[in-house]
Amino acid sequence: MGREGQGAEDTIADPHASDARDARDVHEAAIALRGVTKQFGAVTAVKNVSFEVPSGSVFGLIGPNGAGKTTTFSMMAGYLAPSAGELSLLDRAPRDVDALRGKVGVLPQDALLPPAELVGEYLVFLAQLQGMTRAKATASARATLAEVEGLDWWKVRCGTLSHGMAKRVGLAQAFLGEPRVVLLDEPTAGLDPRVAYGVRRIIGARKGRCTLVISSHNLQELEEICDYAAILDRGSLITHGAMAELTASTSELRIELAQGPVPEDAVRAIEGVKAVAVDFNTREMTVTFDRAVADAEEMIRRACGVLYHHQARISAISKGRRLEQRVMELTDRG
Numbered sequence: 001m002g003r004e005g006q007g008a009e010d011t012i013a014d015p016h017a018s019d020a021r022d023a024r025d026v027h028e029a030a031i032a033l034r035g036v037t038k039q040f041g042a043v044t045a046v047k048n049v050s051f052e053v054p055s056g057s058v059f060g061l062i063g064p065n066g067a068g069k070t071t072t073f074s075m076m077a078g079y080l081a082p083s084a085g086e087l088s089l090l091d092r093a094p095r096d097v098d099a100l101r102g103k104v105g106v107l108p109q110d111a112l113l114p115p116a117e118l119v120g121e122y123l124v125f126l127a128q129l130q131g132m133t134r135a136k137a138t139a140s141a142r143a144t145l146a147e148v149e150g151l152d153w154w155k156v157r158c159g160t161l162s163h164g165m166a167k168r169v170g171l172a173q174a175f176l177g178e179p180r181v182v183l184l185d186e187p188t189a190g191l192d193p194r195v196a197y198g199v200r201r202i203i204g205a206r207k208g209r210c211t212l213v214i215s216s217h218n219l220q221e222l223e224e225i226c227d228y229a230a231i232l233d234r235g236s237l238i239t240h241g242a243m244a245e246l247t248a249s250t251s252e253l254r255i256e257l258a259q260g261p262v263p264e265d266a267v268r269a270i271e272g273v274k275a276v277a278v279d280f281n282t283r284e285m286t287v288t289f290d291r292a293v294a295d296a297e298e299m300i301r302r303a304c305g306v307l308y309h310h311q312a313r314i315s316a317i318s319k320g321r322r323l324e325q326r327v328m329e330l331t332d333r334g
């Protein structure tokens, strides 16, 4: 965290290296939304949304269908202007193309590559549009294509790439020129599990080099990669914050018990425990504790001691709720 701009000095292909030392590029919030609303005629797609994306973070945009994720993403990318409120990216309006040139990389959800172009030439062309010389653009294109493990496709026509390969070339174009902010809309949608795993690994390797915003339906993936998130539902912001807070991983334990005793009263009596709930169908015990009394690791130690003492058999233990469970609770439409 907080290492934004560092990568700019490591790369040979970055034409903005001098900009990186510019004081304007040091931001606490890479993106800030204040009372942002987007109206499409009578439809309010995004309603009065305010949150910040901390610099250097990996930030998830979460929500069910129609929540307003793509609309929010499109306003961040400068594709749409808010109807009301303010949205700033690196302290600029996202539509300030000249100020932001080369500082923002975007992978739209349905990005199409020009079928007749060679992959390498296409990336070089896009890098040149950022203002790089041909030599720097070539170096940047090669570096980002290597990053997505696609250097072999340099002379391959875009139209012949598989869906997974095309997605990785899309990622390479989003990474061109070492941008400070990278926006990825549904980067693993429609990919088979192995390719999706590879894409997650590539994105994970970017952590700390830039601010990453990822919109996805795959909550397990977001829980793994993101350190902050915003949850939207029907256009409104439901909650936002650090992933550890959203999943309550600092104040809750989930313990799965195999057949045998379920000594919930004994667990309830542990110092620091605030509440214990048991789902007897899944044999899952949820323990809420006071983190001022003990941290999660200490609570795991105490709970295991008590459970073993009472001959309970533990199948699994984890900190916090699954993000999926949290989102279901928060976006329950009753």
Ligand SMILES: Nc1ncnc2c1ncn2[C@@H]1O[C@H](COP(=O)(O)OP(=O)(O)OP(=O)(O)O)[C@@H](O)[C@H]1O
Pocket (backbone or CB within 6 Å): 040, 043, 044, 045, 063, 064, 065, 066, 067, 068, 069, 070, 071, 072
């Ligand atoms: N161009 C548009 N014109 C009219 N309504 C729109 C437009 N774009 C989005 N909407 C509406 O705004 C709401 C939010 O849509 P948006 O695509 O941002 O949601 P989303 O969270 O990305 O959904 P999904 O997960 O299904 O992609 C929906 O009700 C949608 O129908």
